[in-house]
Amino acid sequence: MAQTTKTDNSYLADKVALRVKHLPPGEVSVLDCFAGRGLVWECVRRMTSQKITRLAIDKMADGFYLPGDNRAYLPILDLTAFNVIDLDAYGVPYEQLQQVFERNYSGRVFVTCIQVFYGAMPHGLLRELGFSDALLDKASILCSKRGWRLFCDWLAMHGVTEIVHRSHARNHYLTFFCGKPEGTN
Numbered sequence: 001m002a003q004t005t006k007t008d009n010s011y012l013a014d015k016v017a018l019r020v021k022h023l024p025p026g027e028v029s030v031l032d033c034f035a036g037r038g039l040v041w042e043c044v045r046r047m048t049s050q051k052i053t054r055l056a057i058d059k060m061a062d063g064f065y066l067p068g069d070n071r072a073y074l075p076i077l078d079l080t081a082f083n084v085i086d087l088d089a090y091g092v093p094y095e096q097l098q099q100v101f102e103r104n105y106s107g108r109v110f111v112t113c114i115q116v117f118y119g120a121m122p123h124g125l126l127r128e129l130g131f132s133d134a135l136l137d138k139a140s141i142l143c144s145k146r147g148w149r150l151f152c153d154w155l156a157m158h159g160v161t162e163i164v165h166r167s168h169a170r171n172h173y174l175t176f177f178c179g180k181p182e183g184t185n
Contacts, residue, residue, distance in 0.1 A: 011166070011168055011171065012039070012040065014166040015040050015110075015112070017166075018165075018174075018175055019041075019086075019110055019175070020048055021164075022108060023048060023084070023108070024083045024108050026050070027053070028053070029081060029082045029083055029084065030054040030084040030085075030086055031057070031084070032054050032057065032086045032088075033070040033073075033074070033085065033086060033087050033089075034070065034087065034088045035056030035057055035058040035065055038054070038062055038063065040086075057070040058070075070096060074099040079103050080106075083108060084108045085100060085107065085178075086109075087109065087110065087111045088112045089113075089114070092114070092115070092121060092122055093112075094122035095122075097111070097158075100178060101158045101159075101178070104179065105178050105179060106178060106180050107179065108177055108178075109176055109177070109178050110174070111173075112173055113151055114170060115170040119147055119170055121143070121151065123136050123140065125154050126143055126144070126150070129150060129153060148167065148172055151172070155176065160178065162177070163175065163176045164176070
């Protein structure tokens with residue numbers, strides 16, 4: 001099996017700049033689903049005058065946080081309490097995004113999408129795009145060759161019409177608005 005090195009907050013400047021530039025107006029309430037030490041949002045706070053509150057979820061984090069797997073919390077939390085959901089994952093946060101879409105969340109979403117382990121994309125995502133189980137069993141890596149394009153196509157299937165991103169090889173940092181267009185009731 002190939003070894004990969006997990007690096008917390010690679011391209012931190014890109015992550016922070018993307019968030020600062022695309023914060024919703026007014027007070028910001030963040031559901032930080034892969035919170036870690038909270039470095040990204042601490043940097044964002046320093047670069048803006050907006051009031052930012054943050055509920056952190058992680059298996060281990062600093063300060064006050066909900067301990068455990070964010071997939072257990074996403075179905076039960078009141079997502080309307082947050083105008084930002086942050087999915088700064090190591091990998092592709094397919095299951096988390098699926099829950100966000102299923103819950104009809106309306107707000108800003110920040111995502112880190114990293115193709116790891118030979119670039120394989122989640123099979124559920126590929127199935128939704130029409131790849132058969134037989135093909136995935138035989139050629140999963142080949143099916144994922146255009147992973148970024150496939151990820152964008154999958155987002156479009158879920159109503160995402162515009163994304164802003166910064167990419168480095170197979171590391172993609174992006175944001176989009178989910179639900180009703182920003183500024184409408």
